[in-house]
Amino acid sequence: MHEWALAEGIVKTAEKFAEDQGIDEITEVKIMIGELQQVEHEIIEFALDQLRTPRMKSAKFAIETVPARFKCRKCSHEWQLNTRNLDKETGEAIHFVPEMAHVYITCPNCGSPDFEVTEGRGVWLVSIKGRKKE
Amino acid sequence: MSDPRLAIIPGRFDNVKRIIAVSSGKGGVGKSMVAVALALSLRARSNKVGLLDLDFTSPSTHVILGAEGLYPEEEKGITPPVTQGLSYMSIVHYSEDEPVPLRGLDASNAIIELLAITRWEELDYLIIDMPPGIGDATLDMLRLIPRIEFLVVTTPSQLAYESVRKLLVLLQDQKIPIIGVVENMVIKQTDHIKEEIHKIGSRYLGAIDHDASVEAAIGHPEKLEMTRFYRQVEEIGEGI
Ligand SMILES: Nc1ncnc2c1ncn2[C@@H]1O[C@H](COP(=O)(O)OP(=O)(O)O)[C@@H](O)[C@H]1O
Ligand SMILES: [Mg+2]
Ligand SMILES: [Zn+2]
Numbered sequence: 229m230h231e232w233a234l235a236e237g238i239v240k241t242a243e244k245f246a247e248d249q250g251i252d253e254i255t256e257v258k259i260m261i262g263e264l265q266q267v268e269h270e271i272i273e274f275a276l277d278q279l280r281t282p283r284m285k286s287a288k289f290a291i292e293t294v295p296a297r298f299k300c301r302k303c304s305h306e307w308q309l310n311t312r313n314l315d316k317e318t319g320e321a322i323h324f325v326p327e328m329a330h331v332y333i334t335c336p337n338c339g340s341p342d343f344e345v346t347e348g349r350g351v352w353l354v355s356i357k358g359r360k361k362e
Numbered sequence: 363m364s365d366p367r368l369a370i371i372p373g374r375f376d377n378v379k380r381i382i383a384v385s386s387g388k389g390g391v392g393k394s395m396v397a398v399a400l401a402l403s404l405r406a407r408s409n410k411v412g413l414l415d416l417d418f419t420s421p422s423t424h425v426i427l428g429a430e431g432l433y434p435e436e437e438k439g440i441t442p443p444v445t446q447g448l449s450y451m452s453i454v455h456y457s458e459d460e461p462v463p464l465r466g467l468d469a470s471n472a473i474i475e476l477l478a479i480t481r482w483e484e485l486d487y488l489i490i491d492m493p494p495g496i497g498d499a500t501l502d503m504l505r506l507i508p509r510i511e512f513l514v515v516t517t518p519s520q521l522a523y524e525s526v527r528k529l530l531v532l533l534q535d536q537k538i539p540i541i542g543v544v545e546n547m548v549i550k551q552t553d554h555i556k557e558e559i560h561k562i563g564s565r566y567l568g569a570i571d572h573d574a575s576v577e578a579a580i581g582h583p584e585k586l587e588m589t590r591f592y593r594q595v596e597e598i599g600e601g602i
Contacts, residue, residue, distance in 0.1 A: 230479040232438040237366030321456040327472035341463045
């Protein structure tokens with residue numbers, strides 16, 4: 229996923245959560261990012277820094293990447309993504325729309341494109357920590 | 363906890379005045395042709411128009427537009443490339459026109475991703491070419507896009523109308539605005555479909571004749587603009 233779009237989504241979601249919960253100062257936001265999203269940590273960190281709201285002025289953004297794993301629906305073979313094997317254009321297509329993996333990657337055992345991304349897809353906010361003013 | 367992509371989607375359409383999904387219960391009724399002709403004709407009347415192809419299984423609008431080798435620009439997100447004066451987004455920008463075999467949840471995720479990354483500039487109209495039926499894409503649009511309106515395409519066939527009726531009922535039940543229904547590929551004018559549509563309380567926008575010249579115009583927008591088909595779509599576009 230595109231880093232700036234993702235950063236926007238994270239900031240909006242955290243802000244809304246804090247508002248709903250009456251949190252005045254966000255101290256930490258934990259984010260898990262699937263490897264398939266092909267997100268560059270430096271860019272996302274820069275984007276988050278640019279977009280942070282007053283409420284998250286001193287918040288720490290903890291970003292963790294989950295390795296991508298696949299399971300073939302046809303032959304049950306399981307394997308792991310090796311991003312280094314992707315050429316530049318494929319990598320870029322998957323970066324913008326991760327489901328394009330189904331266009332460019334097939335099961336290394338039987339060649340089927342009908343596989344499941346069992347881990348390392350998507351982005352989700354794991355936790356948001358903060359304080360309320362007395 | 364939650365999916366941060368969903369938080370940004372509504373705001374992606376802040377600059378878009380009207381969002382029109384060209385949809386049908388059935389395939390092959392002319393959704394893509396109507397969507398492209400509608401987008402081009404609105405553009406020709408000095409509107410700012412975007413076109414979004416959400417039919418991942420059979421993307422067609424790039425073929426109709428004769429648009430090849432387009433690639434979006436990256437600028438804190440994705441800016442759709444412009445072709446024929448339309449801001450144009452399609453999965454083919456990323457799939458290189460290879461097959462896109464996606465199951466339900468994956469199809470849904472791909473739509474979410476595309477909607478989340480795409481930054482539309484100021485638009486008077488965003489026309490969406492929808493896949494047929496009331497599956498993932500339709501449900502996702504109802505869930506994710508605020509202010510979406512539907513322009514529904516049928517043919518005179520009883521079979522087409524039967525599935526269109528189901529789409530209309532779904533939209534009515536969900537209180538989604540329906541601009542109306544166009545009857546495409548009409549060979550012999552009758553009032554049958556018109557009456558059926560009035561019976562369920564929807565608007566009949568008009569008939570588009572079967573026009574043998576459209577096939578040769580595929581891939582050539584300047585030829586398409588000379589067809590009777592285009593003029594009839596244009597007329598319908600004036601009434602929406
Ligand atoms: N009014 C018309 N007259 C003649 N052919 C048409 C007309 N409308 C659509 N077609 C043709 O019908 C076929 C299906 O149209 P298409 O737009 O791809 O349908 P859909 O998007 O609903 O699947 C295409 O070959 C198209 O050229
Ligand atoms: Mg189509
Ligand atoms: Zn396999």
